[in-house]
Amino acid sequence: MALVERDIQLDEHKRLKHLLTLEGLKAHHLTEILDLAETFFDANGELRKVPLLRGKTIMNVFFEPSTRTRTTFEIAEKRLSADVVNLNIATSATKKGESLQDTLWNLQAMGADMFVIRHADSGAAHFFARQVAEGVHVLNAGDGRHAHPSQALLDMFTIRKHKGDIYDLKVAIVGDILHSRVARSQIQALSILGAREIRVIGPRTLMPSCPEALGVHVYHDMDAGLEDVDVVIMLRLQNERMSGARLPSEKEFFRLYGLTEQRLERAKPDAIVMHPGPINRGVEIDSAVADGPRSVILDQVTNGIAVRMAIMAVIFSNAARHPQEDAS
Amino acid sequence: MALVERDIQLDEHKRLKHLLTLEGLKAHHLTEILDLAETFFDANGELRKVPLLRGKTIMNVFFEPSTRTRTTFEIAEKRLSADVVNLNIATSATKKGESLQDTLWNLQAMGADMFVIRHADSGAAHFFARQVAEGVHVLNAGDGRHAHPSQALLDMFTIRKHKGDIYDLKVAIVGDILHSRVARSQIQALSILGAREIRVIGPRTLMPSCPEALGVHVYHDMDAGLEDVDVVIMLRLQNERMSGARLPSEKEFFRLYGLTEQRLERAKPDAIVMHPGPINRGVEIDSAVADGPRSVILDQVTNGIAVRMAIMAVIFSNAARHPQEDAS
């Protein structure tokens, strides 16, 4: 199945219409969002409430439970003054045997202006985007192992804020690269923004079959991989995603790939530590690092609200612009 | 049990105070709602956001789960700028052994201005309406096998929009008439609005005992029943409602009463096809018909928002009027 139809997420002026994946986007698509996100913070670093989406109805359609991501989207939507409808479909609608397509068509007929969708199947957000009417937008909040673009964008925002321009940086992503939609989207974002070097670190069993095709350097030894990097991104060990015995134990994983203060000394002295959360203390990251001075993990959460606000604002702003306005 | 107390849903000026059933209402009660619903669409056919119910608190009290109906009410309420509180009582309040009456009294004491109630027991909405204080309104979102008046009103709105005046039309309702609160309310609405002919089509086992008393023509043969009708309303086959073996199988049901393109040829060439949703593809309706040019099924969903807005707006507007205003 070809998950990526080129340009389905762009309008005829190559402007963002949906956000399904970072694949195929240009640096200007990303920086427009990152720049706008900055403006949502006031002088005290608090998020403003703005009337940009007043009168718009946004539906958070979660086929997979997720308190964290759903809540950040809900807050972002309310900060934009949109009307928010939460649909936890896992437990209700499909019980009556309605297909994904019928669910979508019905929700659309209720007047949704945007769908924020999370689904266990890769490609679900693309499916929605192919089906929606003109003027309705789709935002992928995580689809199977495929993509989690808003997470990667908030990570880029966080890196840019702490380290400046990304093209100058060496970034290491550590953990279960194979099953991680977060890692896939981060690698794409870092590539698009021209990061100097992208490394992935983890055991062979948790690496995709052709990591080199992604333009990344592969390390199985963590100490070597962390050497001289500017940014360390730890991934969450998703036990529930792993089938069979790919790993000896959590303890063994921590011994080999857990981020400790000692290991972090291999990175640059001013390196930052990131994690998409929720963290497994003592499994992939030591508490001393997670709560330490180089951790920007909680800052990522805050930035996530601003970046999600910006994604939605950019998409609706693109839709409102008349084609003749930009004859570029 | 006498479910219908005459006039409990009307105030002393015979204006709508609650909406529990269509039984006992006059055509002007219905057309007032349908006319107002039209005004909520803007020139592009999109629903407006209006401040009519700003400061009002509406509680959606669902004792039966229903994503679809609950969501359309929630959206309608937010489009009217009301404050919305969702209560899924099935899973929570009655666990502590609180009676329906105590639940109602408590929610009312919290300051509800309107209850939208769904309950598995026929008469639950009437029970609420008899108990609420002056100035608190009740809207029946489906009670047992009894009534689903907002569904029937959105169906009338849809018919009127596509076919013009209802008094000129022949309408067929197909399926499980016996268990369907939707069918009961549709038959009442069509009678009140003076439809030329109302037919019900289905197996003997799924017909009420005295359908003639409802003023309908009964057909057990679908081809005969569809002959020359303007509107075909398919009902959802509610397997979960049926006790025992009233039907041989879904396949057999489809063979006898499933709506196919071929069968639809019996109806008028410009006949429309309706369904309250969610549809069972291949059980009561063929996908070619459901997704075909004569289907207005998704339009019903959109109209449902506007009609529910209108029901609530009419009720609150009636309550706000001073008695002396209309000395009729």
Next chain:
Amino acid sequence: MALVERDIQLDEHKRLKHLLTLEGLKAHHLTEILDLAETFFDANGELRKVPLLRGKTIMNVFFEPSTRTRTTFEIAEKRLSADVVNLNIATSATKKGESLQDTLWNLQAMGADMFVIRHADSGAAHFFARQVAEGVHVLNAGDGRHAHPSQALLDMFTIRKHKGDIYDLKVAIVGDILHSRVARSQIQALSILGAREIRVIGPRTLMPSCPEALGVHVYHDMDAGLEDVDVVIMLRLQNERMSGARLPSEKEFFRLYGLTEQRLERAKPDAIVMHPGPINRGVEIDSAVADGPRSVILDQVTNGIAVRMAIMAVIFSNAARHPQEDAS
């Protein structure tokens, strides 16, 4: 474990910053809230909608399910025009093994201005209050057996409204004093406001070990305990809280401690009857009393909205005041 850190809920000017417990508060802290709550009722006794918390984000973080308390907080927050986010953590976030602290830190990073927290563990709200950043407020909506201060404040509001000044009154609290966070907070509130006499009535097995230390008079005989009181507060019999056979049966409990009209004759002729709800009819209270003329049980529910609005408004107002404003 010392649950009560003195002054953690007060700022440097001894003004309320969090509301965790009534222990340690002065009468003026309570009366400020009660006085403000009165202003939220309009001339018709209906609750106003006010813009006091526009732009503030309040998170209702419920680790224990509670439709009633959660809904009254939600309504209070919406009446104050705050943005409301409901989090039912029992079923979702901690499933992934996140600690209470990590949950708090993450929610805080999402931009919460106030947490309303309910938790099965005593001290959970204090834990939150110790961890939150400057400018973030915590409101205890019930923690284990420890405290339920907003319930006690709404009870004081209700007593004051019906009986005038509290210092002149004899108040009896009846039932399971041992397991009741409501009773603990009520006793503290009555003490602070100087009630003339506080009695607790119940079986020995449901009394705390040193009730006298609380400044209350203990009665095991209900008739004696009710003699001449102005206010009777019945507690809910929490079967689910009791471990082992502390009680012979519900029937036996009712015989000994159920409030009947006959028993109520022992109290003053104008005594009022209160209950935090939901009531167990025929277990701790007879329907004739619960629904009778001296019952103010439903008025408590309404007052609960106003008092919760006032608690939040006072806390945010304190935070907004500049220190130099009150040089007292």
